[in-house]
Amino acid sequence: MQRLRAVTPLVEQISIDEAFLEVSDLPESGEVLARRLQAAIRDELGLPCSLGIATNKLVAKIATDVGKASSRSEGTPNAITVVPPGEEAAFLAPLPTRALWGVGPKTATRLAELGLRTIGDVARQPEEYLVRHFGKFGRDLARQAKGIDERPVVTEHAVKSISQETTFARDVSERQVLLRTLRAQSERVGRRLRRLRLHGGTVKLKVRKPDFTTLTRQATLDQPTDQDAEIYAAAVKLFEGVWQVGQPVRLLGVGVSRLGSTVRQLSLWDTDRERQSHLQATLDTLRTRFSDRVIRRGSELMDRNP
DNA sequence: TCTGGGGTCCTAGGACCC
DNA sequence: TCTGGGGTCCTAGGACCC
Numbered sequence: 206m207q208r209l210r211a212v213t214p215l216v217e218q219i220s221i222d223e224a225f226l227e228v229s230d231l232p233e234s235g236e237v238l239a240r241r242l243q244a245a246i247r248d249e250l251g252l253p254c255s256l257g258i259a260t261n262k263l264v265a266k267i268a269t270d271v272g273k274a275s276s277r278s279e280g281t282p283n284a285i286t287v288v289p290p291g292e293e294a295a296f297l298a299p300l301p302t303r304a305l306w307g308v309g310p311k312t313a314t315r316l317a318e319l320g321l322r323t324i325g326d327v328a329r330q331p332e333e334y335l336v337r338h339f340g341k342f343g344r345d346l347a348r349q350a351k352g353i354d355e356r357p358v359v360t361e362h363a364v365k366s367i368s369q370e371t372t373f374a375r376d377v378s379e380r381q382v383l384l385r386t387l388r389a390q391s392e393r394v395g396r397r398l399r400r401l402r403l404h405g406g407t408v409k410l411k412v413r414k415p416d417f418t419t420l421t422r423q424a425t426l427d428q429p430t431d432q433d434a435e436i437y438a439a440a441v442k443l444f445e446g447v448w449q450v451g452q453p454v455r456l457l458g459v460g461v462s463r464l465g466s467t468v469r470q471l472s473l474w475d476t477d478r479e480r481q482s483h484l485q486a487t488l489d490t491l492r493t494r495f496s497d498r499v500i501r502r503g504s505e506l507m508d509r510n511p
Numbered sequence: 512t513c514t515g516g517g518g519t520c521c522t523a524g525g526a527c528c529c
Numbered sequence: 530t531c532t533g534g535g536g537t538c539c540t541a542g543g544a545c546c547c
Contacts (some may be wrong), residue, residue: 219516220547307520309545341521353512371519407539417514421541458516 208245211240217262217358225262227358239285251288253281263354267297267304293352298325305349307342315339324350363464364401368409369393370458376415378453387444390459391437396489398461404429405461408439412447413456420447429465432485436461 206224209216215227228235235258246299247255255276257268265288272284297304302324305314320337322325327335327350335343348354369390377383387410398405409423422443430436440459448454 223547306546311544366517368517370516419542423540425539456515460517 206243206488208249212242215358215360217272217360225265225358236285236287237250243283243285247283253283255282255284255286256287257288258291260290261352261354262358263306263349264288264293264296264352266306267300270304273299294328294350297350297352298323298328302327305346307345307349312339312342326510364403365404365464366409366462367394367397367401367403368411368458368460369465370411370456370460371404372413372456373454377457378451380450383444383448383454383457384441386457387440387459388437390457391440392433394459394461395431395433395436395485398431398464399467399485399489402467403464404431404467405436406463406465407456407461408436408443409460409462410440410443410447411456411460412444412454415453415455417455419456422447423462425463429463432481433483434485436449439442 206216206218209224209226213226213228217225218226219225222298226238226239231238239256239258243254243256246252255269257265257270257272259265259268268286268288269284269395272286273282276282276284300323301313302308302316302321303310305324305327308316315338316320316322316327321330327346330347330350332344332347335346337343339346344413371386371390377386394405405426405428407423407425409421411419411421413419424433424439424443
């Protein structure tokens with residue numbers, strides 16, 4: 206990402222190892238920049254990478270995927286694929302619908318049932334037809350298939366939710382193990398909230414059973430929080446609502462959403478929350494300096510020896 | 512591939528209000 | 530007592546992405 210930001214500050218990171226760069230206003234062509242970038246990443250970091258160059262994000266992304274897939278046969282994927290302006294639709298036409306963003310296994314099957322296998326097949330359908338079958342997404346589908354995408358490169362994305370989940374090595378049905386897990390997860394979620402200076406307004410619990418059915422339960426808090434104990438309390442309440450004693454659990458998770466910036470609460474009516482907040486900050490400091498295990502709350506010990 | 516972890520967005524139904 | 534329409538908020542689940 207550092208290497209990318211050296212080319213332009215207009216970088217939109219979309220995952221740990223992918224990003225869009227807006228290079229329209231740079232003096233050099235996209236292709237020249239791509240070659241330089243690829244060489245720098247190879248020489249300085251010893252890493253292969255693939256790049257796609259096009260007039261919009263959709264086509265650039267698909268161009269990257271196509272190049273990456275075709276160069277995989279030669280060992281490491283290290284492709285550069287250019288789609289010249291005006292050739293977007295023609296480039297996409299022969300590709301399977303799966304290549305489009307938002308088309309996964311389910312949608313690809315539904316499209317195939319309508320006789321639509323390639324992006325070109327989709328591009329030939331009237332928008333209303335696609336909307337009739339796919340709702341709002343049909344509109345996107347019609348535009349994407351023609352290579353139309355007007356979304357700008359956005360350098361910052363607000364975080365919408367923070368969560369932490371664990372799949373157990375083997376199914377767990379002991380209440381205290383499950384509660385201990387929820388506790389640890391609530392702490393990690395809380396810590397990330399505080400680090401980002403955010404509060405969460407909704408707490409969500411996720412439970413997956415051995416047969417893979419997955420339940421989620423969420424609750425909106427009276428007041429947004431960044432406190433481990435409050436997140437944990439809400440999670441436990443939700444957990445008690447879905448879990449029956451002895452029931453095995455495969456996966457457990459806790460998350461918060463409806464995030465907003467931390468607002469300093471006036472402590473007039475909230476002295477207890479205020480004190481909890483200070484205690485939390487102290488715990489964070491200790492745990493950062495030493496380890497997560499160095500200090501625990503008395504209430505946590507209760508999980509083990511009720 | 513008997514299926515990990517962390518996300519986003521959409522849909523649908525119910526509660527509640529005017 | 531039953532009726533309408535619209536809007537908002539909340540919850541649950543599912544598809545999809547890397």
